[in-house]
Amino acid sequence: MGLGFIAIAVILLFILQYNNAIDSRRFIEDSEPYFHFLMEDDYGFLLQIRYGADIDVEKLFGQRVRNGLVTIVAFIFMFLSKMNFIYIISSVLLGFLIFKMPYRKLKKYYKNNLSNIDAMLPYYLKSLEILIQHYTVPVALSKSIETAPEVFKSGLKKLITQIDAGNSTVDPYMDFAKEYPVRDSMRMMRLLYRLGLGSQENKQEQLMMFARTVSTLQNKSRENKYKNRLESMENRTMLMLGVTGGGIIMLLLFSMMQMMNI
Numbered sequence: 003m004g005l006g007f008i009a010i011a012v013i014l015l016f017i018l019q020y021n022n023a024i025d026s027r028r029f030i031e032d033s034e035p036y037f038h039f040l041m042e043d044d045y046g047f048l049l050q051i052r053y054g055a056d057i058d059v060e061k062l063f064g065q066r067v068r069n070g071l072v073t074i075v076a077f078i079f080m081f082l083s084k085m086n087f088i089y090i091i092s093s094v095l096l097g098f099l100i101f102k103m104p105y106r107k108l109k110k111y112y113k114n115n116l117s118n119i120d121a122m123l124p125y126y127l128k129s130l131e132i133l134i135q136h137y138t139v140p141v142a143l144s145k146s147i148e149t150a151p152e153v154f155k156s157g158l159k160k161l162i163t164q165i166d167a168g169n170s171t172v173d174p175y176m177d178f179a180k181e182y183p184v185r186d187s188m189r190m191m192r193l194l195y196r197l198g199l200g201s202q203e204n205k206q207e208q209l210m211m212f213a214r215t216v217s218t219l220q221n222k223s224r225e226n227k228y229k230n231r232l233e234s235m236e237n238r239t240m241l242m243l244g245v246t247g248g249g250i251i252m253l254l255l256f257s258m259m260q261m262m263n264i
Contacts, residue, residue, distance in 0.1 A: 048112055049062060051153055125220065160178070190215065
């Protein structure tokens with residue numbers, strides 16, 4: 003009875019959709035603004051990290067809303083014949099999980115790539131150091147965007163926009179560091195801010211200190227890269243030894259069982 007009712011409801015919805023009596027796509031698009039408060043603060047940033055600065059954040063968020071709503075409606079129809087409060091709550095929770103799944107994947111991708119960002123930062127700062135020798139810090143930051151790693155470009159644009167808007171505090175630099183919370187990012191951005199404030203007479207001395215710090219970061223990055231490579235090789239070796247040892251033990255047990263059967 004329940005399955006027959008669901009089948010009839012699905013066919014009816016299909017007929018109404020086919021005849022343009024209802025427009026499910028329009029309904030979802032109209033409903034999307036009401037769900038906009040669910041968008042995570044860092045969702046746009048994570049999308050740009052994953053797909054680049056030209057990604058359509060609103061379109062992808064709309065797809066998340068659509069998938070969540072479709073899941074809720076589908077499960078409500080499935081349990082319509084025995085619907086109660088628990089089934090409604092379960093359907094909403096499942097829809098919310100489907101809605102959250104793409105964000106969690108982006109978050110996982112970002113965490114997995116923090117080590118790559120950490121490794122790229124010293125080399126970006128080295129190229130910035132060369133530009134600062136010829137330009138002021140804001141101009142050097144602006145000129146560095148073109149050759150900067152893709153992951154830093156959106157953060158650099160925000161930084162330059164805040165500086166051009168007249169924000170002469172350390173906040174724009176700290177906002178950049180917060181977007182890329184890797185080792186020493188806070189300290190390096192503070193050094194960069196002080197370098198921008200320094201007088202022309204003290205610029206060379208401050209630049210030398212900045213250069214020494216960048217060189218130290220580059221050395222740390224090389225050491226970490228070498229250490230990670232060694233750990234990866236050790237893990238693979240241990241895995242091979244474990245598989246080999248397990249295979250030998252299984253072979254011995256099999257041989258002993260055959261001997262006992264004899």
